[in-house]
Amino acid sequence: MADLSGAQWRKSTRSSSNGGDCVEVADNLPGVVLVRDTKDREGGTLAFTPTAWRVFVAQVTERA
Template sequence: MDLIGATWRKSTRSGSGGGNCVEVADNLPGIVGVRDSKDLTGPALTFAPSAWRAFVARVAERA
């Protein structure tokens, strides 16, 4: 999956200490990318936007 042009963002709840954070890129058509914020050149996971929305909704239910 080509993530060239992805605009990555970190959660506003992430601290500045560089802990265990992920970054999400949701500006590409048809995919949402997720990567480790400590390994910017490492692998990234991709999800269909509907799958990502379902994941986020489920996490929010448990927060």
């Protein structure tokens, strides 16, 4: 796995501000989009290719 230490995390715009179910996304690294749970930042990270991430977001947005 590539060095992910330079990831710049941002809270999802769909996340609420009350500390509920939130995710953070880092899309500043070449070739990978990272996703993690704000309540458990050390618990693990999902990694997507940029294309897979766009498809995922499109599907979720379509169903919302």
